[in-house]
Amino acid sequence: MTLINPISYWRLKDRYFNLLGTKCTKCGAEWFPPARVCRKCGCQDLVDHEMxxxxxxxxxxxxxxxxxxxxxxxxxxxxxxxxxxxxxxxxxxxxxxxxxxxxxxxxxxxxxxxxxxxxxxxxxxxxxxxxxx
Missing domain, CATH: 2.40.50.840 (OB fold (Dihydrolipoamide Acetyltransferase, E2P))
Known part of the structure; x- marks a missing residue:
């Protein structure tokens, strides 16, 4: 099994200890895993959002x-x-x-x-x- 580098793991710990996805600021669609672009409206303005x-x-x-x-x-x-x-x-x-x-x-x-x-x-x-x- 390939384990993630401990430094990367520590930096991303909020994503492992919370179910963190993203939410589109335009249409409100929620995505997990996190998306960079809203697959519903195409907006690129997404914010972290706890699932x-x-x-x-x-x-x-x-x-x-x-x-x-x-x-x-x-x-x-x-x-x-x-x-x-x-x-x-x-x-x-x-x-x-x-x-x-x-x-x-x-x-x-x-x-x-x-x-x-x-x-x-x-x-x-x-x-x-x-x-x-």
Missing amino acids: PHTGRLLAHTVLKEPSEEFRSSAPYVVGLIELDNGQRLLAQVVDVDPTGLQDDTRVRLTIRKLAEDTKRGTIFYGYKFTPLP
Whole structure:
């Protein structure tokens, strides 16, 4: 697995610890991941905008044989999440029994460990989702 340089990671930490996208100042459209140009109206004036922390699970799969970097975490769930503003993203779903998870489950953002660079002693954190009670 190629890990991001720790300096770059630190500079971009707001994007990892918050679900940060962009919002068009002209038409109000929201984009995740962040866009430089609004795909709705073509405006280039977009500002950082925090995405909703809740949404629903549209579809999911259980990874039982992931790539080598993630084998210690297997099996784990990856889901297609639709945020409450309509934006969609792929993310790991945690704190759930993979056999009992159902599509259309309400979920919320949580920050968790993504990876560890043992050579540099750096732990990388980012977003995952957990089912709402």
